[in-house]
Structure formats: structure tokens, C-alpha cells
Amino acid sequence: MIDWSGYLSLILEGALVTLQLTIMGSALALVMAFLAGLGRLSRFFIVRALATTYIEFFRGTSIFVQLFWVYFVLPFAGLTLTPLQAGVLALGLNVGAYGAEVVRGAVKAIGREQGEACIALNLSRYQRLRHVILPQALPLMLPTFCNNAIELLKGTAVVSLISLTDLTFQAQVVRAQTGNTLVPFTTILILYFVMAWAISTAMRWLERRMTRSLDGVRT
Amino acid sequence: MEWDWDFVWQIMPTLLEGFKITILATILGAAVAAVIGLALAIARRSPIAAVSRTVGFVAEFIRGTPLLVQLYFIFYVLPDIGIRLSPLVAGVIGIGVHYATYTAEVYRAGIENVPRGQWEAAKAANLTTRQAWIHVILPQAVPPMIPALANYFIAMFKETPLLSAITVLELMNQAKSIANSNYRYIEPMTLVGVFFLAVSLVSVVGLRWLEERYARMDD
Numbered sequence: 001m002i003d004w005s006g007y008l009s010l011i012l013e014g015a016l017v018t019l020q021l022t023i024m025g026s027a028l029a030l031v032m033a034f035l036a037g038l039g040r041l042s043r044f045f046i047v048r049a050l051a052t053t054y055i056e057f058f059r060g061t062s063i064f065v066q067l068f069w070v071y072f073v074l075p076f077a078g079l080t081l082t083p084l085q086a087g088v089l090a091l092g093l094n095v096g097a098y099g100a101e102v103v104r105g106a107v108k109a110i111g112r113e114q115g116e117a118c119i120a121l122n123l124s125r126y127q128r129l130r131h132v133i134l135p136q137a138l139p140l141m142l143p144t145f146c147n148n149a150i151e152l153l154k155g156t157a158v159v160s161l162i163s164l165t166d167l168t169f170q171a172q173v174v175r176a177q178t179g180n181t182l183v184p185f186t187t188i189l190i191l192y193f194v195m196a197w198a199i200s201t202a203m204r205w206l207e208r209r210m211t212r213s214l215d216g217v218r219t
Numbered sequence: 220m221e222w223d224w225d226f227v228w229q230i231m232p233t234l235l236e237g238f239k240i241t242i243l244a245t246i247l248g249a250a251v252a253a254v255i256g257l258a259l260a261i262a263r264r265s266p267i268a269a270v271s272r273t274v275g276f277v278a279e280f281i282r283g284t285p286l287l288v289q290l291y292f293i294f295y296v297l298p299d300i301g302i303r304l305s306p307l308v309a310g311v312i313g314i315g316v317h318y319a320t321y322t323a324e325v326y327r328a329g330i331e332n333v334p335r336g337q338w339e340a341a342k343a344a345n346l347t348t349r350q351a352w353i354h355v356i357l358p359q360a361v362p363p364m365i366p367a368l369a370n371y372f373i374a375m376f377k378e379t380p381l382l383s384a385i386t387v388l389e390l391m392n393q394a395k396s397i398a399n400s401n402y403r404y405i406e407p408m409t410l411v412g413v414f415f416l417a418v419s420l421v422s423v424v425g426l427r428w429l430e431e432r433y434a435r436m437d438d
Contacts, residue, residue: 060419061412062377064391069412072404150283157285161384168288181295189284189292196283 004183007174011184014170015191021087021156021166022195026149028092029099033145036096037103038129051100058097063155066090071162087159095152099145106140107133139210146203150196157192167191227406230397234410237393244311244389245376251315252375253368256322260330261352263323278320286317287381294385310382318375322368329364330356366430373422377415390414 032054039051058066067090074081081089110133118128160169167188174184262274281289290313297304304312333356341351383392394407 056420057416060377060416060423062380062415064378064380065408065412065415068391068395069408072398073408076405154283154285157287158381160287168285168291171288171291175295181299185288185292185296189280189288192284192288193280 007178007184008187010174011167011170011187011191014165014167014188015195017084017164017166018153018156018192019195021084021091021159021164022149022153024088025091025095025152025156028088029095029148029152030145032093032096033099033103036100037107040100040104041107054093055097055100058094059101063090063094064158064161066094067158067162083159083162083164086162087156087164091152091155091159094155095148098151099148102141102144102148103137106137109140110136139207142203142207142210146200146207149199149203153192153195153199222405223403226401226403227410230407230410233393233397234390234407234414237388237390238414240307240387240389241376241379241391244307244314244379244382244387245372247311248314248318248375248379249372251311252318252322252371255316255319257326259319259323260326263327264330278323281317282320286314286378287384289313289317290381290385306382306385306387310379310385310387313385314375314378314382317378318371321371321374325364325367325371326360328367329360332363333359362433365433366426369422369426369429373419373426376418376422380411 036051036054039047040055042048042051067086070081070090071083071086074086114132114136115128118132123132156166157168160166160172163169165173171184171188175181178184259274259278263271263278265271265274290310293304293313294306294309297309337355337359338351341355346355379389380391382389383395386392390411394411397407398404
């Protein structure tokens with residue numbers, strides 16, 4: 001009989017790495033989503049072109065290819081990253097590109113009359129975005145952001161292939177050491193599912209909170 | 220390290236060899252996803268609560284866990300219970316079933332978009348449930364879904380590099396083995412990215428055409 005307790009702590013260590021990656025990756029993705037999403041709506045052609053190129057490039061190739069590119073090719077350009085940094089960078093940039101389209105869609109979904117009312121009130125462009133457009137656009141973005149965060153969580157499995165010791169990597173270690181395949185893989189599948197479930201529960205809570213403050217503003 | 224065109228032409232035949240497998244895996248995976256997705260969507264509408272609940276949970280579970288881990292599961296765990304699959308078959312099943320849970324949602328939305336009156340008319344015309352599905356519901360439900368389905372097939376194409384983790388010799392795997400035996404990462408990894416980007420950009424044009432040809436789902 002195999003003593004599973006040691007292996008379980010190994011897997012839990014992996015879960016911590018996965019969690020870390022998901023949180024840091026999501027933070028980067030959120031920043032990139034707003035930068036690129038608002039960039040695509042910019043007045044300046046060059047900003048729009050840059051944002052569009054970024055979005056199309058990262059949506060057009062898979063996370064796996066991007067990760068390998070960041071990890072293996074960037075060192076030749078003089079930028080050597082640890083596996084964790086490479087993972088966060090690739091995941092954040094990839095999911096950020098998908099998020100950017102969500103931001104753009106939500107901002108565009110806010111009626112023109114809102115923008116016109118802001119001009120009538122003599123609000124600056126920044127004030128218009130900060131106080132009028134974004135508070136209404138955010139709740140529209142949340143459900144898709146939730147899906148994106150879950151996609152990011154699922155994407156973290158790929159970093160095991162650049163030798164980062166996440167859940168998937170640790171399951172492979174356990175498999176190599178015990179020869180048992182069913183237990184480690186079933187365990188991590190359940191752990192991933194629980195994390196995905198936690199993300200969607202947290203997002204739903206956030207969505208309720210955000211829309212509550214908008215009661216009476218939107219119909 | 221500098222970009223070397225001679226090396227590019229030298230490795231091109233091997234990469235194209237891998238690219239063929241990538242395309243093959245995508246097409247077979249798409250076929251699996253199209254068929255199983257429909258089965259899942261119909262099973263979810265089953266009047267027997269046990270069936271629809273179970274199918275719903277399984278689909279949710281598959282969608283909430285990483286494809287890479289599912290591929291490992293199929294490739295390493297199933298042989299223990301006597302099901303031995305070649306890497307490509309395991310990969311096609313894995314990717315097909317994973318995306319089936321996504322296409323099932325597309326089918327579900329399409330089926331729900333068929334007005335209730337159609338079901339009632341089918342019943343009034345004394346059609347069996349089977350006949351109603353085949354002759355009345357599906358012919359109306361499927362065309363509006365085509366753009367959304369195509370979207371998932373493009374996404375699936377971008378996920379095929381994951382098959383390299385279970386030793387399928389597709390584009391990414393060929394590139395990796397070239398890189399490892401020559402100690403040159405820039406050219407093979409960049410070319411893989413270019414290949415994927417090229418196909419994605421072309422398929423986006425194809426997708427626009429499909430969207431024009433078949434009405435969008437929310438119209």
C-alpha cells in the first residue's frame with residue numbers, strides 16, 4: 001500500500017503554485033484588458049493600431065505557443081525569465097487580449113446619449129469614462145470576465161510543460177514515483193474543478209454587489 | 220543568436236509534416252465535438268431528471284478542468300483499465316469531448332431558439348419525438364448555429380499544440396524536437412507562431428463570411 005499523505009502535500013504545494021499563477025495572471029490580464037480595450041476606442045490612430053495588433057496577435061496563436069516563445073525565444077533577445085514569470089506574462093497577455101474585446105464591447109454597449117449628456121454637463125473625457133461610462137459598463141463585463149478567469153485557470157496547466165511545479169506537474173511527479181495514474185489525476189481534476197467553482201461563485205457575488213449600487217440607474 | 224533563413228528552409232518540410240497532423244487532429248476533433256455536443260445537448264433536455272442532471276454536471280466538470288489534464292487522463296489512466304489508444308486517437312477524443320461541452324451550449328441555445336409552436340405543430344401532425352427532432356427542430360436550429368460552431372473549431376485548432384504533451388507528432392512537437400536537437404529555438408518556435416497566426420487570420424475572414432451567409436444567432 002502506498003502512503004499517500006506525502007504525495008498529497010506535494011499536490012497541495014502544486015495547488016498553491018496554480019493559485020498564485022491564476023491570481024497574478026488575472027491581475028495582469030485585467031490591466032491589459034483595460035489598456036487594450038480602451039486603446040481600441042482611442043481617438044489616436046496609432047493607439048488603436050497598437051491595441052488591435054496586440055489583440056489579434058494574442059488571440060490568433062495559442063497560449064501554448066506563446067508560452068514556449070516567451071520562455072525559449074526571449075532569452076535570445078536578452079530577456080531571461082523564470083518559469084513563473086514566463087507563465088504569468090504569457091497567461092496574462094493571452095487572456096488580456098480576450099478581455100480587451102469584452103471591455104470594448106461593454107463600453108460600446110453604453111448608449112450614445114450617456115456620452116452626449118456628459119458633453120452637455122461639460123465633463124472632461126477622463127471624468128466621463130471614470131464616473132459615467134465605466135460604472136455602467138463594469139457589470140456588463142463581469143460574467144465574461146468570470147469565464148475568462150476560468151479559462152486562465154485552465155491555461156495554467158500548460159505551464160507544467162516549462163517545468164513549473166504546478167498541480168499538473170506534481171501529478172506527473174506522483175505518477176512517476178508511484179506508478180499509479182488514477183489517484184493523482186483524479187485528485188487534480190477535482191481540485192481544478194473546485195477552483196473553477198470558487199471563481200464563478202466569487203464572481204457572482206461581485207456581480208450582485210456591483211449591480212446593487214446601480215439600482216434605479218439602469219432599467 | 221541571429222535569425223537564419225537557411226535553417227528555416229531546412230526545417231520547413233518537417234514542420235509541414237507536423238502541420239498536416241495538426242490539421243488532421245483539428246478536423247477529426249471537430250467531427251467528434253459536433254456529434255457528441257449534439258448528443259449532450261439532447262440528453263440535457265431529457266425529461267428524466269437523473270439523466271439531464273448527470274449530463275449537466277459532467278459537462279460542467281469537463282468545462283471546468285484543463286484540457287491538458289484530461290488528455291493525460293485519457294492517455295495514462297485508460298490503459299490501466301485495458302483501453303489502449305494511440306496518441307492521436309487519445310488526443311482526438313480528448314479535444315473532441317472537451318469542445319463537445321462547449322458546442323453543446325451552442326446547440327442548446329439554437330434548439331431553444333426554435334419557437335414552442337413548432338413542437339406543438341409537430342405533435343399535432345402526429346410526428347414521433349424522433350421525427351420531430353430530425354424533420355422539424357434540427358433543420359431550423361442548425362443553420363443559425365454555424366458561425367458560433369465555427370468559432371469553437373478555430374479555438375480548437377489553437378489548442379492542438381497540447382497534443383504534443385501526449386507525444387502526438389504535430390506541428391508543436393516537431394518544432395520542439397527540431398529545437399532540442401539543434402539548440403536553436405528562435406526559428407522553429409517563431410514559425411509555429413506564424414503558422415497558427417496565418418491560419419487564424421484566414422479563418423477569421425472565413426468566419427465573417429459564414430456570419431453573413433447564415434444569420435447571427437441573436438437576430
